[in-house]
Amino acid sequence: MWGVLGLALVLSSCSGDQVGFLPPDPASRPPLQASAADQAATREHQRLLAMFGGEYRAPAARQLLDDLVARIARAAGQGMPAYEITLLNSPTPNAFSLPNGQLYVTRGLLALANDTAEASAVLAHEMAHVVAKHASERAELQLRSALVSKVVADVLKDPAAQPAIQAQSKVSIASFSRQQELEADRIGVGLLARAGLDPYGAQRFLVSLGKSPILRGKSTS
Numbered sequence: 001m002w003g004v005l006g007l008a009l010v011l012s013s014c015s016g017d018q019v020g021f022l023p024p025d026p027a028s029r030p031p032l033q034a035s036a037a038d039q040a041a042t043r044e045h046q047r048l049l050a051m052f053g054g055e056y057r058a059p060a061a062r063q064l065l066d067d068l069v070a071r072i073a074r075a076a077g078q079g080m081p082a083y084e085i086t087l088l089n090s091p092t093p094n095a096f097s098l099p100n101g102q103l104y105v106t107r108g109l110l111a112l113a114n115d116t117a118e119a120s121a122v123l124a125h126e127m128a129h130v131v132a133k134h135a136s137e138r139a140e141l142q143l144r145s146a147l148v149s150k151v152v153a154d155v156l157k158d159p160a161a162q163p164a165i166q167a168q169s170k171v172s173i174a175s176f177s178r179q180q181e182l183e184a185d186r187i188g189v190g191l192l193a194r195a196g197l198d199p200y201g202a203q204r205f206l207v208s209l210g211k212s213p214i215l216r217g218k219s220t221s
Contacts, residue, residue: 041100045086048096048104053089056107062087065105068120068197072127075195081130085123093212097126099133112208117201120192125202128187129180 049055062085069083081101088094093109103126113119185202192199 037100041098041102044098045102048088049086052092052094052104052106056087056089058087058107061107061110064116065110065119065123068116069103069123069127072120072124072191072195072197076127076131076191083127083130092214093209095122095126097129099130101130103127103130108214112212113205114208115201117192117198118205118208119201120195120197121188121199121202121205124188124191124195124197125184127191128184131187132180132183 065085065087069085073083083101083103085103085105087110088104088106090106091108091111092106093112094104094106095109096104103123105122105126109122110119113122189199189202192201
């Protein structure tokens with residue numbers, strides 16, 4: 001309160017030839033440009049909404065997820081990014097995370113959770129991907145693989161070898177992804193334990209996930 005009053009007194013005592021020292025009118029300032037990372041995250045957010053039926057409006061479920069994410073983040077301590085969760089309107093069980101801390105869970109995946117511990121396990125796993133910067137590491141590996149393939153084709157003038165290089169790159173990326181999933185499992189279980197949540201919920205949820213008729217290619221009827 002004092003700061004506002006003090007600023008008003010200072011401004012009221014300024015003479016007319018000092019107006020140029022005042023900051024420009026906010027309406028006249030150019031809009032701040034979003035960073036490339038923010039723009040990429042926005043595009044990916046819109047893409048996921050389009051692919052998975054848009055946002056699913058379920059206030060009670062959303063509040064539960066928000067509370068669980070906040071609890072896990074608090075237990076993890078400093079250095080955790082600000083998380084924001086979106087519930088997707090798709091019956092297909094799935095979950096994603098973006099490097100900036102945006103988390104996505106489909107209503108189909110949430111329906112498989114039998115209790116709070118199992119839902120927490122899904123969230124902790126996706127938060128672990130963010131903590132470990134898995135998306136950035138995967139993108140870097142894909143970029144290196146594409147560069148190697150281009151060098152073989154353009155510089156070494158051996159286009160015949162390119163399919164073999166691409167196939168090997170896919171195997172490497174797939175193996176890397178499996179390693180990331182195992183690391184996310186490990187980190188996620190640790191986050192659950194520190195938050196005072198049942199770490200065995202992750203194992204129980206994987207059993208439920210394996211029994212999902214959709215994932216097993218069976219009809220839900």
